[in-house]
Amino acid sequence: MILSLVAPRKLLIGGGAVQQLPHLLREFGLTHPLVVTDPWIVSSGMIDRVLAPLAEAGIAAKTFSDTVADPTDTVVAAGVALLRQEHFDCLIGFGGGSPMDTAKAMAILAAAGPGQAMRDFKVPASADRGAMPVICIPTTGGTGSEATRFTVITDTANDEKMLIAGLGALPLAAVVDYELTFSVPPRITADTGIDSLTHALEAFVSRRASPLSDIYARAAMPLIARNLRKAFAEPRDAEARSGMMQGATLAGLAFSNSSVALVHGMSRPIGAHFHVPHGLSNAMLLPAVTAFGLEAGRARYAEAARIMGFAEEATPDAVAAGQLLAELRALNAELGVPSPQRFGIGEAEWEAALPTMAAQALASGSPANNPRVPDAAEIAALYREAYSLSR
Incomplete structure (x- = not known):
């Protein structure tokens, strides 16, 4: 190899x-x-x-x-x-x-x-x-x-x-x-922080993950998990800001040498059609997309939960993977991540864009890296699920 x-x-x-x-x-x-x-x-x-x-x-x-x-x-x-x-x-x-x-x-x-x-x-x-x-x-x-x-x-x-x-x-x-x-406002801190968490997590569960990309993902995930809430609540906390910057760079190295997956594949069309900031559109999708791939990638999601401190080392995979999903939903709630509906996107507009967004997501190649690879109909269903519920 x-x-x-x-x-x-x-x-x-x-x-x-x-x-x-x-x-x-x-x-x-x-x-x-x-x-x-x-x-x-x-x-x-x-x-x-x-x-x-x-x-x-x-x-x-x-x-x-x-x-x-x-x-x-x-x-x-x-x-x-x-x-x-x-x-x-x-x-x-x-x-x-x-x-x-x-x-x-x-x-x-x-x-x-x-x-x-x-x-x-x-x-x-x-x-x-x-x-x-x-x-x-x-x-x-x-x-x-x-x-x-x-x-x-x-x-x-x-x-x-x-x-x-x-x-x-x-x-x-x-x-x-x-x-x-230090001067980055809380909303941008939250959105970019969840973006970096998504980078690390998707790099880790990606079908293209390698022992080298894993080194960076394993280092990034705990840094982001430990520091995101504090950086959001206390913007001038040097330790939290330092941890988030290091985590973001390590997560970048992780996905640059592995790949992103379904969250990013679906996120880009939302930004293009509705001008939702990239990190925020990732956050809107992360819980629903994680739930979609949880069974197919159970062992890796469970390991990610343990690495980030969301589950104990001895926790069985099925339980640990569920704890990861629960923590992602809780993080969205705490950081005030809106659904596309609450962001202000009309339901008719959203529905009309689904065929194009699903096709663009698939064409990007990123969904093929997901633990569970979707077809266009499944991507459209995930968009519908995320529309009114981001957590």
Whole structure:
């Protein structure tokens, strides 16, 4: 058996790590970065956390801040147009998952041939070339994009969130500084935290899990389980924020070397059609999808429950798997995760979108990694179940 492991060449992890960014660039011989971020990070002044140390080190950086919550192919194309105006030698994705995913996609599209578009790199295509290295600096403890070979970009012409995978999306390096998350509001803390929990759990129960991906998933799950509630309730708790950032990065390494599964396959269409934030749509689906696959993946779900401290070591698999499901439902309740109905999506709209969403979920390939592989009718039934009950 040949195992594969992909990861950034360097990870800087810890409070204040962003101050080491100039040294990190010099280590790789990089001198002219384009920082990819979002409008809020610029307007709030948070962009100075990156620009100030670069300026002090004599590194001239420019900023592209037109990213949107669900990265689109049009925004990526606009970023590439700016990228080609100067001789930039790297991209810095600074923010949540959207700026980081946009930076990755820009690197891939900038390396593309004439006439190629982001849709040409949608899975099952392999996006293995990037025009330049990407360095990621996350500001939320959740997406794990700083450590993965994936990016998710919306095809605006078809209202489809496209999974794009390959070495072109793998960051050269990442700076994981939990102090950047102190100002993250509770709702985003909850949504991105459940997103990272989903990454670790799906990587662990995936049909594509390996001994190497298991190492990261086993390390990530207890960190997230121990710290998510505290980070939600006490946003400036350094220990909880540090644990969540480490857990998110480890979960990213886990699913980058394994895969996500049915939750993510179903989540992307919800975001594309109804503009639900990615982590929140994962949270809406996680209990129902876990229940769907519980019997088929009982041993792995039970082991996950023990790893996260939701079940004792001696608890039988059937009981431990049930305790995991109960804890996921309780977590949604405590963190105030709404159902799609409570989020404000009309029942008629939801029902009308089900055939398209089910087809898009299947086409992504992620459902095939689930312990129990669904067909389109079963996916539609799960969407209906999740519509009015997220926990």
